[in-house]
Amino acid sequence: MQTPTLRDVAEAAGVHAATASRALNPATRGLVNVDTARRVIKVADSLGYRPNPIARGLKTARSGTVGVVIPDLTNPLFPPIARGIERGLEAAGYSALLVNTDNDSGRERAQVESLLSRQVEGLIVATALVEHPLLEELHRRGVPMVMVHRRPDGFEVPSILPDDAAGVRLAVEHLAALGHRRIAHLAGPTTTSTGVVRARAFHSAVRDLGLDADPSLTTTCALWSEESGAVALRRLLDGGADLTAVVAGNDLIALGCYDVFTERGIECPADISVVGFNDMPFLDKLRPPLTTVAIPHHEIGTEAARLLLDAIGDPTRPSRSVLFPLSLVVRGSTAAPARG
Amino acid sequence: MQTPTLRDVAEAAGVHAATASRALNPATRGLVNVDTARRVIKVADSLGYRPNPIARGLKTARSGTVGVVIPDLTNPLFPPIARGIERGLEAAGYSALLVNTDNDSGRERAQVESLLSRQVEGLIVATALVEHPLLEELHRRGVPMVMVHRRPDGFEVPSILPDDAAGVRLAVEHLAALGHRRIAHLAGPTTTSTGVVRARAFHSAVRDLGLDADPSLTTTCALWSEESGAVALRRLLDGGADLTAVVAGNDLIALGCYDVFTERGIECPADISVVGFNDMPFLDKLRPPLTTVAIPHHEIGTEAARLLLDAIGDPTRPSRSVLFPLSLVVRGSTAAPARG
DNA sequence: CTGAAAGCGCTAACAA
DNA sequence: TTGTTAGCGCTTTCAG
Numbered sequence: 001m002q003t004p005t006l007r008d009v010a011e012a013a014g015v016h017a018a019t020a021s022r023a024l025n026p027a028t029r030g031l032v033n034v035d036t037a038r039r040v041i042k043v044a045d046s047l048g049y050r051p052n053p054i055a056r057g058l059k060t061a062r063s064g065t066v067g068v069v070i071p072d073l074t075n076p077l078f079p080p081i082a083r084g085i086e087r088g089l090e091a092a093g094y095s096a097l098l099v100n101t102d103n104d105s106g107r108e109r110a111q112v113e114s115l116l117s118r119q120v121e122g123l124i125v126a127t128a129l130v131e132h133p134l135l136e137e138l139h140r141r142g143v144p145m146v147m148v149h150r151r152p153d154g155f156e157v158p159s160i161l162p163d164d165a166a167g168v169r170l171a172v173e174h175l176a177a178l179g180h181r182r183i184a185h186l187a188g189p190t191t192t193s194t195g196v197v198r199a200r201a202f203h204s205a206v207r208d209l210g211l212d213a214d215p216s217l218t219t220t221c222a223l224w225s226e227e228s229g230a231v232a233l234r235r236l237l238d239g240g241a242d243l244t245a246v247v248a249g250n251d252l253i254a255l256g257c258y259d260v261f262t263e264r265g266i267e268c269p270a271d272i273s274v275v276g277f278n279d280m281p282f283l284d285k286l287r288p289p290l291t292t293v294a295i296p297h298h299e300i301g302t303e304a305a306r307l308l309l310d311a312i313g314d315p316t317r318p319s320r321s322v323l324f325p326l327s328l329v330v331r332g333s334t335a336a337p338a339r340g
Numbered sequence: 341m342q343t344p345t346l347r348d349v350a351e352a353a354g355v356h357a358a359t360a361s362r363a364l365n366p367a368t369r370g371l372v373n374v375d376t377a378r379r380v381i382k383v384a385d386s387l388g389y390r391p392n393p394i395a396r397g398l399k400t401a402r403s404g405t406v407g408v409v410i411p412d413l414t415n416p417l418f419p420p421i422a423r424g425i426e427r428g429l430e431a432a433g434y435s436a437l438l439v440n441t442d443n444d445s446g447r448e449r450a451q452v453e454s455l456l457s458r459q460v461e462g463l464i465v466a467t468a469l470v471e472h473p474l475l476e477e478l479h480r481r482g483v484p485m486v487m488v489h490r491r492p493d494g495f496e497v498p499s500i501l502p503d504d505a506a507g508v509r510l511a512v513e514h515l516a517a518l519g520h521r522r523i524a525h526l527a528g529p530t531t532t533s534t535g536v537v538r539a540r541a542f543h544s545a546v547r548d549l550g551l552d553a554d555p556s557l558t559t560t561c562a563l564w565s566e567e568s569g570a571v572a573l574r575r576l577l578d579g580g581a582d583l584t585a586v587v588a589g590n591d592l593i594a595l596g597c598y599d600v601f602t603e604r605g606i607e608c609p610a611d612i613s614v615v616g617f618n619d620m621p622f623l624d625k626l627r628p629p630l631t632t633v634a635i636p637h638h639e640i641g642t643e644a645a646r647l648l649l650d651a652i653g654d655p656t657r658p659s660r661s662v663l664f665p666l667s668l669v670v671r672g673s674t675a676a677p678a679r680g
Numbered sequence: 681c682t683g684a685a686a687g688c689g690c691t692a693a694c695a696a
Numbered sequence: 697t698t699g700t701t702a703g704c705g706c707t708t709t710c711a712g
Contacts, residue, residue, distance in 0.1 A: 355682075355683090356682065356683045356684080357683095358682075358683065358684080358685095359681085359682055359683075362681095362682090371681070371682090372681070372682080373681055373682085376681080376682085395688090397688090398687095398688045398689070398690090399687080399688050400688085401688080
């Protein structure tokens with residue numbers, strides 16, 4: 001015999017299926033005689049009854065699942081967020097359906113449709129390249145939604161963002177405290193909001209701290225990649241930039257700097273200090289271990305889950321966004337400048 | 341109006357819902373007049389009809405989903421496997437439901453139950469610590485299943501395994517070719533099949549190649565972790581072991597060796613060469629970049645998906661297992677020994 | 681080739 | 697407090 005159905009339980013307990021349903025559902029248990037309820041529960045238990053959420057979903061249009069849209073699971077940023085989300089959901093009895101989009105808007109649309117047709121009750125979207133029309137359409141359709149690491153510009157959706165500006169400021173303050181005055185910034189692509197926000201924050205931090213605000217100390221990377229970072233630093237150095245420290249747009253860009261150091265015999269941190277951003281895994285294994293700004297991915301995930309559950313519970317609730325504080329992880333790649 | 345239902349389509353096309361169903365389902369389309377079918381399809385298309393897989397699943401007990409059970413998504417081993425699985429499934433129109441178990445057998449059981457109750461048609465299990473009873477029970481229940489990176493011992497389940505033995509042999513051969521004769525092995529935990537298999541392969545490789553088969557050159561790590569690796573290497577060194585190279589059970593263990601090198605002023609590869617296993621991300625960024633055995637995770641995932649789809653398609657098909665060839669990625673942590 | 685009718689497992693009125 | 701009756705959206709006999 002296959003997994004027993006509600007009817008089997010009802011029959012075995014000598015009650016009607018509806019009564020069994022009520023007894024088994026904590027929310028409606030109050031409507032049922034305490035003894036009957038107890039009996040039904042016992043029978044269900046002994047039969048190993050598991051409610052079929054599919055059948056339930058068909059009736060209630062609720063599935064107990066939410067969709068999590070991630071551009072690329074192999075990017076170490078996302079797994080901790082995904083785990084945080086799972087953790088945040090499980091207390092409420094929800095579970096997450098993860099999908100990869102590979103940053104392809106066609107795939108993304110298909111995946112989202114598939115999630116929706118599986119009756120997810122809401123979406124957590126962590127994509128940077130989300131195609132706007134899709135998001136806006138979903139929002140109009142009233143799909144509960146939370147964005148992670150990105151805020152849409154046209155409309156109001158709750159979002160969870162790392163406080164990039166504060167993070168960059170931490171990095172610059174740290175370098176300034178060590179005595180650096182000529183700090184360069186290898187900004188992330190201007191096509192990403194993150195890149196822009198961090199660059200802007202860098203400039204205000206430099207200004208506020210009264211450091212050398214030389215425009216020739218800033219350059220932009222074409223991609224968030226090691227190779228782009230290397231290219232950018234070479235460009236700066238070849239242009240004769242006089243710098244003692246670098247704030248990289250993210251860790252990969254910082255890794256690119258390491259490559260240039262090796263290539264040109266530059267000592268880090270003696271000649272140039274470097275700060276990354278993200279605190280990817282294994283950064284502490286580099287030589288020197290990379291100082292970087294850490295993002296609490298797991299907490300961000302948990303919070304995203306909470307916001308989404310809130311939105312599902314009360315769709316009229318005004319959308320609330322949260323900015324997460326970051327912290328600086330000081331390792332070996334930063335030190336006082338060797339020269340004045 | 342919400343997403344249109346089959347009835348809406350049928351009505352708009354002037355046919356009965358049953359006919360519309362047949363026309364829309366490629367498998368039954370033959371039973372319907374070609375023109376009618378065409379018309380229905382056109383109407384469905386123009387209405388933006390999406391079949392509700394939940395309703396369908398209720399009837400057919402098929403859901404188009406498979407469950408993927410992963411111990412820890414933040415372990416860089418697994419994301420590429422997950423992506424491979426997704427890729428392998430998508431062609432067949434299936435999608436994957438990912439769950440984390442955190443290596444907790446209670447969680448694992450709960451997650452698997454939840455997957456099953458969501459009508460997944462099969463399971464890809466990548467857990468090392470899978471509690472046997474669960475697996476065996478699932479197997480008895482006839483749940484189609486594929487194991488990744490592990491073979492159950494009591495019963496027959498298709499599994500995809502990296503050819504660990506061949507990988508270890510590659511590592512040892514590489515070191516032998518460089519002139520090493522006294523090679524140590526920091527084995528993974530004996531509680532894991534991987535740990536045991538690699539250790540055994542190490543010993544036969546050493547023997548076959550006529551190297552020094554000194555038992556004092558082998559030790560076992562309590563965990564697959566950096567810290568355990570460091571502890572193990574210290575133990576060997578403190579015991580006065582005379583070695584010029586180390587084959588580590590995996591990359592994390594190799595990283596532990598790096599820590600000991602730093603701690604004790606040992607030069608790598610000049611004093612001691614190290615080979616890892618897995619080719620985690622960013623190993624090329626270490627100083628020195630780690631030579632390691634690479635596992636084709638993505639391909640393994642794709643193949644796992646294929647095997648599972650096969651098993652779902654024909655549950656009687658005899659279970660087939662595949663051993664995946666590995667390759668050695670030579671980087672800077674291995675070189676000829678400095679002394680004879 | 682197409683329609684009618686039943687039912688997958690569950691829940692939500694409504695009635696008793 | 698419990699049972700009856702529908703029906704979620706779809707597929708699948710079974711007739712016609």
